[in-house]
Amino acid sequence: MSPIQKLSIIMPAYNEGQSIHLILEKIKGVQLQAGINKEVIIVNDASTDNTEAAVLQYREANPELNILYICQPENRGKGAALHAGIARATGEYLIIQDADLEYDPQEYNDLLQPVLKGMADVVYGSRFMGSNPHRILFFWHTLGNNFLTFISNMFTNLNLTDMETCYKLFRTELIQGLVLREKRFGFEPEVTAKMARIPGIRIYEVGISYYGRTYAEGKKIGWQDGVRALYCILKYGLLRIK
Template identity: 50%
Template sequence: MRLSVIIPVHDERPTIEQILERVRAVPIDKEILVIDDGSRDGTREYLQARPPQPDLRVFFQPENRGKGAAVRRGLDEARGEVVVIQDADLEYDPQDYRKLIEPIDQGLADVVYGSRFLGWPRRVLRFRHQLANRFLTTLSNLATDLNLSDMETCYKMMTRDVAKTLRLRSDRFGIEPEITAQIARLGYRVYEVPISYHGRDYWEGKKIRWTDGIAAVWTILRCAFAADEHDEDAGYRILQRMQKVSRYNRWMWQQLEHFVGNRVLEVGSGVGNMTRFLLRRERVVATDLNERYLRILRQLFGSYPHVTIDRFDLNDGRPPPGAERVDTVLCLNVLEHVEHDDRALASLHDLLEPGGRLVLLVPALRALYGSLDRALEHRRRYRRAELLDKLRAAGFEIEDSWFFNLLGVAGWYLNSRLLRRTTFPPLQLALYDRLVPLLRVESRFRLPVGMSLIAIGRKPRRR
């Protein structure tokens, strides 16, 4: 497992040579990436004059943009399976890499934070600095629902797959809470380990200022309420926001649970909002065709021995590599994306063992089709008779069907047809999640209309 050590540097001429020696002395297979962020004290000239070394790559920013910009550059350039951020000021000891990498190497963690407040030795410095750090960590924990002891630590180690899913934009010290917010939002497994810390004072070159604390507060709040606005993938934005409506997700699962067997193929798993409910089944194959989603699924569920993560494109209908017959295919909000849905249904029929079930959920009511559907690349919304006819044509017997989520009709029409939005506002979803008791009342009745349509198709048993 190769480690990429990212060292953002700005005016660190007194320490740059020593930190490089300390990093190189750690007996771990690694590459060192130094990103000079417009230094003017001779650091840049020193780096330019160093002879080339196979384990060292140096990048020069055209101007001073801040630590966050330098870290982003390093993450883009990293080639190792694991990456870690290393300040150049000698406050953090590279010998701690071995403690940081252990939970990742053992398959326990996707991200590891080195906490200055759990370890020793630790230089005693100003109380107000510690107080500010505790405040920022507490505020971040409230926003992310993590229980970190040191959010602001420089030592953040993560797999490269995790790093590639981050969409960072902070240029300065706001990078710390931004990384934390996105890691929490993506649901990665986070560990903390104790590290030593030898902090320096301002006369020794410490750069962080009180204004950076204010900027960190702003970043925490921005990430809490609009963390994914910059992401161009509308489907990803909605999936991430839907991850937070835990009551709604659980209610949806409860509507389907008794139809789901023990060997399940989930088609279009996305970021795992429903996959997490399948973990008690004997065998789970979670699939998607989006590489970004597959990376997230592997990070979340790859350590479970009974879970397989595979690419599966319902458009071509070819089964995942090594796929076996299953007793249940779970296909939620996927069929509407497929050009030839009749062929897709026939393919799903073939993947089922005799007597197996297809649990299908699709958007209903053509009158609701609007900007949200276009952003999500929906090709259609279904009529009930149309869907059931296609299921029968694919060889299924109809076990049950019903409309689902009448309460959502008004919200979809408002956002998609009237306001022409491409995603749901987070606060609106949070409010909707609180209305699940009303949805539970609705589910006691078989209403003639709803935002979605659920159908249960059974593959006939051999005679």
């Protein structure tokens, strides 16, 4: 019997009204291994465009996809949206999915493999390993990712290649048991540091594809978020703030 009956897909969304139906269509088309069901939890972080209308229209037209829609009363940041979605997850495992088209839901099955083999509690999808396709974009952005991963590894004693990846698969009871504080992009280093401290935790990494966006196409993360991520690495990794 599969250790997973349901996978919760947590999707924070901010001003993704023009494309969110496309990623939902991709998720709907994924056939998960071992008969695993899908639960999609969309957290609208007080978008100012038609994100809500797009989600509700898609849900009405596609009732076979189990979608729970949550709307934040004000813009609180990606991390805060993830906190809200994680709290509502009912699957044995959950995965984080951005609302854009940078990551391919067909690769859920790749991330699930170490879990289905009984080897992993957490699986990170790395954009920097394997032979999967990667859009060629920003040198300094890639260098920044590598630097943050390196510093994070120093304090967690992990050998991750992509700490900042979106695709993180967690055993739900583990992540729901953490106290998570970061409201924006500091979520990544915080959850990594706190997961690494769980006794006996089994963390795996698999290669994934990456179809990155330019800033003109809607990419939102900036250098300020990189500075905050470094602060969070020191706060939760070096100082081990709970």
